[in-house]
Amino acid sequence: MKASIPPTCRVIRNEPMSRHTSWRAGGCAAFYALPQTLEALQSLLHRIDKTEKIEWLGLGSNTLVRDGGFNGWIIATQHVMNDIHWLDNNRVYVGAGVADAKLARMCQQKGLTGAEFFAGIPGLIGGALAMNAGAWGSDTWSHVINVETMNRQGEIRQRQRDEFAVSYRHVGNRQGEWFIGATMQFDDNKNTVACDSNEVINIRQLLAQRADSQPTGMASCGSVFRNPDADYAARLIESCGLKGKRSGGAVVSEKHANFIINDHHASAGDIESLIETIQQTVQQQTGISLQTEVRIIGEQAK
Ligand SMILES: Cc1cc2nc3c(=O)[nH]c(=O)nc-3n(C[C@H](O)[C@H](O)[C@H](O)COP(=O)(O)OP(=O)(O)OC[C@H]3O[C@@H](n4cnc5c(N)ncnc54)[C@H](O)[C@@H]3O)c2cc1C
Structure with missing residues (x-):
């Protein structure tokens, strides 16, 4: 650590990661940081020494930290990057800290279709972008137009979809950057007005199928x-x-x-x-x- 951490970023030492991962198992992070603003996140990254290891964490629903712990910084993203902006042509900007289920719900309310698969995935959009999360024949990057990323210096970049090597549950060529948000496009469900009950049933049915089989x-x-x-x-x-x-x-x-x-x-x-x-x-x-x-x-x- 080069200097003091920003006041809008709580840092806990030796935090058990069993508290923050869905397997409820695993060792401690030497430093567990909870930035509350994008500026705090940038400032934190800027101040962490280049020799120290960093991992970003969404909701920990696809992460296991070994029992010996993680000797570096785990940065929790769930209190930051929470914005959703509706754009033209059925596009939406969604921050990496937004829950997948929330995006599914909000798209449904806007009369957009295609985001239903997110309803059953218990993570954040950042984790979905990193994993190319998907279900029921669809996946995250099928809807991505471009993304915003942050590098280790806290610098923000906009990158196009074709800059990444995207495949089944894998996103390559990330150049050591993390995702802070994405512009995504869904379909206009012409037959669906906002909160149409058929659409609600659709998500409910998908969740019920999941509960039956998982x-x-x-x-x-x-x-x-x-x-x-x-x-x-x-x-x-x-x-x-x-x-x-x-x-x-x-x-x-x-x-x-x-x-x-x-x-x-x-x-x-x-x-x-x-x-x-x-x-x-x-x-x-x-x-x-x-x-x-x-x-x-x-x-x-x-
Ligand atoms: C009950 C259950 C059902 C599930 N069903 C599905 C499913 O149907 N389909 C599916 O694909 N997955 C599924 N998963 C797995 C998991 O929910 C997804 O992979 C999800 O996208 C992970 O999101 P997260 O926020 O929890 O990621 P985390 O576990 O917090 O992180 C996963 C990886 O992404 C990285 N990461 C997190 N945020 C960022 C960021 N902003 N920028 C860059 N890297 C980041 C982390 O460093 C880590 O390597 C399921 C999990 C559970 C527990």
């Missing part, structure tokens, strides 16, 4: 593994007899085999060991190498 409401990070080409990770894991497989407090969900549930005070080590067991078993039995979708950071416990 262990919602339990500590997880959603799908742990990316689907391999032309197959489903859940199908492969189930076919290897791994449903119900346990490592300490972590267990493969009986409801959806691509979910690992923390049902009994799991450590990050329990979860990571179960991930490895699944990968080894699926590789041995099917020859397919499953790759994680979840982001794992930090150090192993000593």
Whole structure:
């Protein structure tokens, strides 16, 4: 740290990341920062020494911090970059700190369609941009026109969609920058007036389908593994007899085999060991190498 932190940015030392990740497991961040304004975020970045590690965090619904903790700065983004501006041609500027579900709801109220898939994803737009989050055949970057980014010096840039290498649950060529917002475009649902009840039912139906097929409401990070080409990770894991497989407090969900549930005070080590067991078993039995979708950071416990 070069100088004192800005007053509009709270910083907590040795903060357990189990409090801020949906798996409710894992070690501490050496520094957990909560900037309240964009200026505070810029100022914070400017003041953190170049040798120190930084990770931005949305709602932690796709992040696991190992039990040895993260020896650097975790910057929470949920109290900043919360703006939504409606533009012409069915476009909307949405800040990285806006919840995915809020964007889905607000698009529905505006009579726009195409954002419904966001309703069931329990993260922020920044996390959705970083992961190219998607569901029900749609994904985040299918709707992105351009993004605003911030670099380590706190400088803001506008970048076009084609500057990034976007693929299934992956966004490459990010040049060490973070997302602060995006201009996205959805469709005009000509048959839908604002708050049309059919549209409301549509989102409700999608959420109900999710609740039927996934262990919602339990500590997880959603799908742990990316689907391999032309197959489903859940199908492969189930076919290897791994449903119900346990490592300490972590267990493969009986409801959806691509979910690992923390049902009994799991450590990050329990979860990571179960991930490895699944990968080894699926590789041995099917020859397919499953790759994680979840982001794992930090150090192993000593
Ligand atoms: C019950 C459940 C269901 C889920 N269903 C789905 C689903 O249907 N589809 C799907 O795609 N995912 C799903 N997920 C996974 C997860 O919700 C998504 O990946 C989501 O987009 C992550 O958002 P987040 O804000 O929680 O990201 P975090 O976990 O906080 O961060 C994820 C990654 O993004 C980075 N990041 C966060 N914010 C920024 C930013 N502003 N700029 C740059 N990098 C950033 C982080 O450093 C990290 O590497 C599910 C998770 C759960 C728990």
